[in-house]
Amino acid sequence: MAKPELRRSLLAKRRSLSLKEWQQKSQQLCHHLNALSIVQQSNTILAYFSFRQEPDLRALFSLDKTWGFPRCVGSSLSWHTLSVPPQIGAYGIVEPHCDSPIVEPDRVDLILVPCVACDRRGYRLGYGGGFYDRLLSAPEWQGKRTIGVVFEFAVVSEFAIDPWDQPLQGICTEREYLAISASLL
Template sequence: MQDVPKAEQKAELRRTLLKARQSMSVRDWREKSDRICSHLQTSVLFAQAKTILAYFSFRQEPDLSPLFANTKYRWGFPRCVGKSLHWHIWEPNDTLQFGAYGISEPHANAPSIDPAEVDLILVPSVACDYQGYRLGYGGGYYDRLLNSPEWFAKPTIGIVFDLAYLPQLPIEPWDKPLKTVFSETGLTGKG
């Protein structure tokens, strides 16, 4: 696989892992998602946060929605605008809309979140490796976000199922490792 360009390696790995994730039964998906939520709630990074950026589950990503009812936290969710993520406050009674990729997102008029207010980012991932590197969906949204000066130092937790927690991913110069990784078996990363 050394001769295959990294972009092709990533694309093939992405296809394989998304297929494996989507073949999981709804019951397994729910149980594993609930275990991830339980582990997150006992995490120091999570417990100490006030404003947390998260995501709405898409294509059988780990579902963190049971956490969103906890009003101890201020929750932020992204909207895809051009090539960037714009973050908005969201509360359980707020309505959502479907964005460009069919992903649920807050309305454009929802209050924005200033990066200075953010304590933690829960990062959706196709896969993560033991060094904290992440394989996303290929759009580069989180790569651009996490490499920008106002977001660079924010604590990050990659969220994956064990089937997508791998020894090593192909990485590019712009890839930035996440602080830690959580799966249904708990804290698995560097954290």
Template sequence: MQQQITKKQLRKKILEQRKSLTKSEWQTKSDRICKQLQSSSLFNQAETVLAYFSIHQEPDLSPLFTINKKWGFPRCVNQLLVWHSWQLGEQLQQGLYNIQEPLINAPLIQPQAVDLILVPTVACDAQKYRLGYGGGFYDRMLSDQQWQNKTTIGIVFDFAYLPQLPIDPWDIKLDYICTETGLY
């Protein structure tokens, strides 16, 4: 009988694989993901988009931030994500986990204003479950009633788009997954 790989083991494996990408491979794959998003009606019709600043060689979405949308980025506050608006050129600060964040006094974005959430992932599967870093920030947010009907797209490289992930009862499915070769 084959032993199931744990989330922790899988996370470590995928992060090592991501880390092994050359800067050029990473940028090329990231640019292709941005092109996939730009060619989707989900992205084009959205006015307020929540995104993330890339860490640990996550797909880099920064080329999209020049597009005329209302952009929101998270700050980690008491184990929750609080969303602030941010536009290219505005100041950022180093936040929890060394992630760039909008300044604390940047305008808040309320859930009812949000059209689309681009969700960072370590891995995703064909059932649209995601593997994150293990902090539960996005699962907590997406299980909250005010966020449940928001369209979500998990952002992941092809090699981390897997047939099936180990899942727990609290894991929240995403609506779509975007890789450098398609939107699923």
């Protein structure tokens, strides 16, 4: 299946989840993430605010970590901690206020990456804007540990990749954690 059709199909499936089912799957996924040693050992973690019924990570945000959240700036992502309440930004996504402190790449231990789908090789399918592929290919972000966050039904064996697609090092669902890279075992 081509990426646009796969994206449409999986977004429709995600939207069809009942509120209770979405919350349960999100809680289970957070439980798996919280149990990972890489999460426990990280001081600064980049995450996201759930959009269009992406897995909700709010249960993790009470952990004693520095949490960074993305703000869309043109065709790039800028990462900030929350110093004031978040706001609705570009594309209708909740994001930090532009005056919130910036999280510098050298402080980041782990990035939790939202996905529409992941394949078992670690490649992700996003919304098609390329924000995360551009981020992860930038020199200052290369080598950062990355975990794709997705519901189990959106993990597929393989899909076509493009030259700019950046693989993730692990995938976490409500059912399992799949380490792609030995550095995230």
